[in-house]
Amino acid sequence: MTLKLGRHEFADDATLMMAIVNRTPDSFYDKGATWAEESAFARVAQVVAEGAEIVDIGGIKAAPGVEIGPAEEMSRVVDFVARVRSSFPALVISVDTWRAPVGQAACEAGADVLNDAWGGADPELVDVAASYGAAIVCTHTGGVAPRTRPYRIEYDDVVASAVADTVAYAERAVAAGVPRSSVVIDPAHDFGKNTFHSLELTRRLGELVDTGWPVLVSLSNKDFVGETLDLPVGSRLTGTLAATAVCALAGARIYRVHEVVETRQVVDMVWTIAGRRPPSRAIRGLQ
Amino acid sequence: MLVPGVLALLPEYAGLVDPVAELRAACSTAVGWLCWAPEVTVIADEQGARVAAHLLEQARSLRVTCPSEADLRLMAGEGAAHLVVANGTARRSEKAPGYLDERAAGFDAALGTALRTPDPAALGGLDEELAADLLVGNPAGLRELAGLLTVEHRLVFDHDDDPFGVQYWVMGWQCES
Numbered sequence: 001m002t003l004k005l006g007r008h009e010f011a012d013d014a015t016l017m018m019a020i021v022n023r024t025p026d027s028f029y030d031k032g033a034t035w036a037e038e039s040a041f042a043r044v045a046q047v048v049a050e051g052a053e054i055v056d057i058g059g060i061k062a063a064p065g066v067e068i069g070p071a072e073e074m075s076r077v078v079d080f081v082a083r084v085r086s087s088f089p090a091l092v093i094s095v096d097t098w099r100a101p102v103g104q105a106a107c108e109a110g111a112d113v114l115n116d117a118w119g120g121a122d123p124e125l126v127d128v129a130a131s132y133g134a135a136i137v138c139t140h141t142g143g144v145a146p147r148t149r150p151y152r153i154e155y156d157d158v159v160a161s162a163v164a165d166t167v168a169y170a171e172r173a174v175a176a177g178v179p180r181s182s183v184v185i186d187p188a189h190d191f192g193k194n195t196f197h198s199l200e201l202t203r204r205l206g207e208l209v210d211t212g213w214p215v216l217v218s219l220s221n222k223d224f225v226g227e228t229l230d231l232p233v234g235s236r237l238t239g240t241l242a243a244t245a246v247c248a249l250a251g252a253r254i255y256r257v258h259e260v261v262e263t264r265q266v267v268d269m270v271w272t273i274a275g276r277r278p279p280s281r282a283i284r285g286l287q
Numbered sequence: 288m289l290v291p292g293v294l295a296l297l298p299e300y301a302g303l304v305d306p307v308a309e310l311r312a313a314c315s316t317a318v319g320w321l322c323w324a325p326e327v328t329v330i331a332d333e334q335g336a337r338v339a340a341h342l343l344e345q346a347r348s349l350r351v352t353c354p355s356e357a358d359l360r361l362m363a364g365e366g367a368a369h370l371v372v373a374n375g376t377a378r379r380s381e382k383a384p385g386y387l388d389e390r391a392a393g394f395d396a397a398l399g400t401a402l403r404t405p406d407p408a409a410l411g412g413l414d415e416e417l418a419a420d421l422l423v424g425n426p427a428g429l430r431e432l433a434g435l436l437t438v439e440h441r442l443v444f445d446h447d448d449d450p451f452g453v454q455y456w457v458m459g460w461q462c463e464s
Contacts, residue, residue, distance in 0.1 A: 281303065
């Protein structure tokens with residue numbers, strides 16, 4: 001099935017890089033590096049040059065912290081979406097929000113995708129996606145409230161829970177009027193999960209792919225990588241890319257990333273090993 | 288018609304970018320003429336036969352060139368068309384599959400002249416041992432080609448290149464008599 005992300009369509013074997021662009025002063029990885037609008041815009045230009053098909057613009061960091069209301073979130077995101085829309089018409093613009101009013105304003109400004117990292121916390125977000133022809137990312141959080149850390153959460157089977165919840169969310173989106181071709185699922189590593197959960201989701205990602213919904217993975221520099229290798233933020237790229245390779249082999253389609261170039265190379269390499277993509281240019285031994 | 292037995296021409300070895308685009312275009316033009324012949328006899332080793340089959344299949348599916356009487360008499364031999372799959376040495380540079388052999392350039396130059404003239408005697412007298420040393424592609428096919436060409440033949444198509452240290456020729460001849 002063709003993947004339709006707002007105004008843009010992609011073949012059913014395409015892999016896509018979704019570059020993270022934070023309009024926040026306090027996100028865990030960049031620590032406010034793109035808080036200023038010009039810095040954020042420069043980041044967009046950079047990731048476009050690096051080949052990212054999607055930017056994921058977020059106005060609130062995922063971790064707990066200072067309360068950011070809808071008005072403040074919109075002020076961080078909406079005009080910026082409009083600017084990116086007019087400067088990069090071929091770029092898919094995703095907005096990382098769980099709030100329907102923010103999603104609506106972002107879609108008015110030109111967003112193509114609503115990336116709901118918090119698993120449908122605002123039930124009206126799917127209606128916004130439906131009415132604007134936007135795609136929606138349906139994540140699994142285990143039911144936790146937005147911007148909370150996992151605390152002693154356990155699952156009988158975290159993968160079964162991720163499959164059940166994301167598929168249910170996807171069907172809810174379709175029922176609300178979002179086309180099937182515009183629904184993506186994301187097991188949401190580290191959201192409502194400890195490191196063992198995220199590792200198991202990575203190991204068994206194929207079970208999410210088997211649902212038939214296109215799968216997004218957001219692995220970049222996360223704590224499960226850091227805890228696995230005992231490495232701080234800033235030293236997790238190799239671990240991130242290892243997890244990326246495992247997810248690519250399983251068939252993940254969209255990769256939400258800080259490092260576009262490195263991830264694109266890993267995904268292309270694995271996709272080619274899997275026989276889903278030809279080599280770029282092969283002549284060795286074939287002259 | 289002569290084409291090289293380059294495996295990169297086969298669809299099973301296709302990449303996103305075609306490393307032999309120029310060669311493919313030349314083969315496509317040359318074999319495009321052949322596909323109008325009532326019958327094409329392929330002279331090739333096992334791998335070369337796969338290349339020939341693919342090029343003929345492609346050409347027949349396209350049939351873009353207009354046939355002329357002359358085209359149909361492209362090769363000697365009772366109107367039958369021949370597709371020979373063979374090439375020169377594979378040791379023309381340090382990056383070549385067989386590494387550099389200083390004898391390769393001279394060998395290919397002499398072979399090229401024998402093909403272009405054409406000089407069936409020189410072509411048929413190809414040094415088999417040296418050809419093997421220099422990794423010539425299907426030398427037996429070149430000897431068979433010598434048996435088909437006469438001094439009455441005139442070269443009508445000539446593509447000459449060695450992009451990977453391997454000598455490629457795409458050549459076609461027409462009998463003037």
